[in-house]
Amino acid sequence: MLPIRYRLLTLVLLLGLAIPFRSMAQSIDDIMPIPVEVMKARRGHVTIDGKTQIVFDRQFADQAVYLRELLAAQTGLKLKSQATNQTITKASHRIRLVFDTKSITKDEMYTLTVSGKDVTIRAKDTGGVVYGIQTLLQLFPLRQVKEVKIPDVTIRDYPRFAYRGMHLDVVRHMFPLTFIKKYIDYLAFHKMNTFHWHLTDDQGWRIEIESYPKLNTIGSWRDSTLIGHFKAAPARYDGKRYGGFYTKNEVREVIRYAAVRGITIIPEIDIPGHSRATIAAYPEFSTRPDTTWNVAYTWGMYNRQNNVLQPNPATFQFLKTVFQEVAELFPGAYFHLGGDETSKMWWKADPVSQAFIKDHKLKDEKGLQTYFVEQVAGYLAAKGKKVIGWHEILEGDLNTTTLIMNWGGEKEGIAAAKRGHQVIMSPGKPLYFDHYQSKDPNDSLAIHGYNPVDAVYAFEPIPDTLHKLNLDKYMIGAQGNVWTEYMGSPAKVEYMIFPRMTALSEVLWSPKEKKDYEDFKRRLKTAIIPRYTFWKASYFPSFEQWTMEK
Numbered sequence: 170m171l172p173i174r175y176r177l178l179t180l181v182l183l184l185g186l187a188i189p190f191r192s193m194a195q196s197i198d199d200i201m202p203i204p205v206e207v208m209k210a211r212r213g214h215v216t217i218d219g220k221t222q223i224v225f226d227r228q229f230a231d232q233a234v235y236l237r238e239l240l241a242a243q244t245g246l247k248l249k250s251q252a253t254n255q256t257i258t259k260a261s262h263r264i265r266l267v268f269d270t271k272s273i274t275k276d277e278m279y280t281l282t283v284s285g286k287d288v289t290i291r292a293k294d295t296g297g298v299v300y301g302i303q304t305l306l307q308l309f310p311l312r313q314v315k316e317v318k319i320p321d322v323t324i325r326d327y328p329r330f331a332y333r334g335m336h337l338d339v340v341r342h343m344f345p346l347t348f349i350k351k352y353i354d355y356l357a358f359h360k361m362n363t364f365h366w367h368l369t370d371d372q373g374w375r376i377e378i379e380s381y382p383k384l385n386t387i388g389s390w391r392d393s394t395l396i397g398h399f400k401a402a403p404a405r406y407d408g409k410r411y412g413g414f415y416t417k418n419e420v421r422e423v424i425r426y427a428a429v430r431g432i433t434i435i436p437e438i439d440i441p442g443h444s445r446a447t448i449a450a451y452p453e454f455s456t457r458p459d460t461t462w463n464v465a466y467t468w469g470m471y472n473r474q475n476n477v478l479q480p481n482p483a484t485f486q487f488l489k490t491v492f493q494e495v496a497e498l499f500p501g502a503y504f505h506l507g508g509d510e511t512s513k514m515w516w517k518a519d520p521v522s523q524a525f526i527k528d529h530k531l532k533d534e535k536g537l538q539t540y541f542v543e544q545v546a547g548y549l550a551a552k553g554k555k556v557i558g559w560h561e562i563l564e565g566d567l568n569t570t571t572l573i574m575n576w577g578g579e580k581e582g583i584a585a586a587k588r589g590h591q592v593i594m595s596p597g598k599p600l601y602f603d604h605y606q607s608k609d610p611n612d613s614l615a616i617h618g619y620n621p622v623d624a625v626y627a628f629e630p631i632p633d634t635l636h637k638l639n640l641d642k643y644m645i646g647a648q649g650n651v652w653t654e655y656m657g658s659p660a661k662v663e664y665m666i667f668p669r670m671t672a673l674s675e676v677l678w679s680p681k682e683k684k685d686y687e688d689f690k691r692r693l694k695t696a697i698i699p700r701y702t703f704w705k706a707s708y709f710p711s712f713e714q715w716t717m718e719k
């Protein structure tokens with residue numbers, strides 16, 4: 170036993186160690202995703218306190234509010250804000266949001282300068298200023314404070330890839346609007362710019378449609394849901410009615426919310442397969458118009474249950490009306506029409522589909538799939554939209570304005586780029602966040618497969634072959650996919666995306682040569698896990714134990 174005075178001394182020393190450790194949560198070395206360039210000053214700092222003002226150029230008025238709210242939530246500091254051109258009331262220190270097309274040379278770029286009396290964020294677009302704000306907030310502690318001294322620094326930062334996305338399936342399970350907004354906040358924090366909203370599938374329609382109301386009265390509801398894994402035998406169902414849809418007003422609210430945060434929403438209406446909910450509402454669009462279909466109760470329908478559209482005039486009228494109705498709601502340039510996993514067997518067995526193939530001189534069922542995609546692309550073009558589809562839409566010949574979202578491997582990505590399509594990489598391995606992140610048999614149920622966090626971090630969107638062929642420019646980015654068959658609650662979604670989404674953010678944002686998994690883990694532990702906790706979000710904690718080697 171140490172004499173009492175030594176024990177006290179040890180305590181003081183330990184406390185001394187603990188205090189700087191706590192302030193590491195606001196260290197410039199902890200920023201995630203890691204910035205392009207950080208130039209620390211040797212000395213100097215700017216003090217932010219209750220008297221500090223946010224001064225913004227009018228282009229960034231919404232982001233000034235956004236910053237004020239986030240800072241208040243994180244630290245309790247409630248700052249006043251005013252537009253640049255108003256007569257400046259004398260403030261001791263300022264946080265300036267400056268619209269600057271001269272020094273900011275790239276899209277979504279920002280600079281953050283802490284020097285003299287001011288913290289200055291410069292950007293020339295919404296994304297840029299939002300990312301500057303995210304970086305700045307990471308320099309503040311995650312606790313109530315009266316004032317914070319931010320050390321002098323200059324950060325120059327911009328993304329490696331133009332497309333940085335996360336997908337969310339709201340069909341298999343639906344989530345409250347509050348969580349959709351939270352999800353958008355998670356994207357903004359991670360400097361991602363696209364939310365891919367998977368709105369329809371076999372198990373339900375999740376968006377209000379006025380022109381075909383049965384899509385909602387019938388198509389949005391299923392009478393039962395599978396319990397457990399879809400491969401488990403015998404299958405068991407819960408017998409409970411499940412469903413709902415987002416109203417157009419709610420969708421508009423989400424679009425506005427996302428826009429302030431620099432995030433574009435890509436809606437997806439999945440055709441011509443994955444359409445069981447559609448044909449449940451309108452059997453006349455199915456290959457068996459005389460049948461009554463149920464909205465699917467189970468998962469993994471491909472080649473197991475009929476879920477395709479029949480090519481008939483009423484179907485195409487329907488597609489035109491509905492796609493155009495949804496297109497009018499979303500301001501973004503792109504619309505996702507699905508096109509994945511279209512089983513050909515139902516078309517093979519249907520005389521009407523066969524006659525259609527013959528009359529339109531299509532080669533076969535693949536040709537029919539392309540026909541569907543081309544028709545819908547035309548309806549969307551009339552509304553000024555370009556089309557994205559899952560890579561299976563390349564089974565036919567498509568014009569190259571179509572953007573390909575590749576859930577296959579490198580091979581499919583390379584093939585699409587060689588044909589001159591822009592490609593978003595979203596390979597099942599490792600970017601499907603519905604797969605397991607551990608091999609622990611007691612881990613919460615997931616689809617199958619193993620995508621540990623280090624595999625996500627190691628992912629390189631540009632395959633070597635493509636780089637050698639000088640086709641890099643076709644790879645515009647990547648996306649994490651979140652299919653929710655086994656995610657019945659927001660907490661389960663969070664458990665599946667964190668920290669994999671954080672790993673992906675660095676793949677997409679940071680320069681390749683700055684990537685370092687050990688340092689990533691350090692920053693994750695010091696700065697990001699406290700952030701998940703602050704968000705009251707769940708996350709997968711055992712990422713050090715479960716690695717690619719395991």
Ligand code: TNX
Binds near residue numbers: 509601652653654
């Ligand atoms: C395949 S990948 C699907 C989804 C499922 C997912 C489960 C793709 C475009 N379609 O409908 O939810 O697998 O991992």
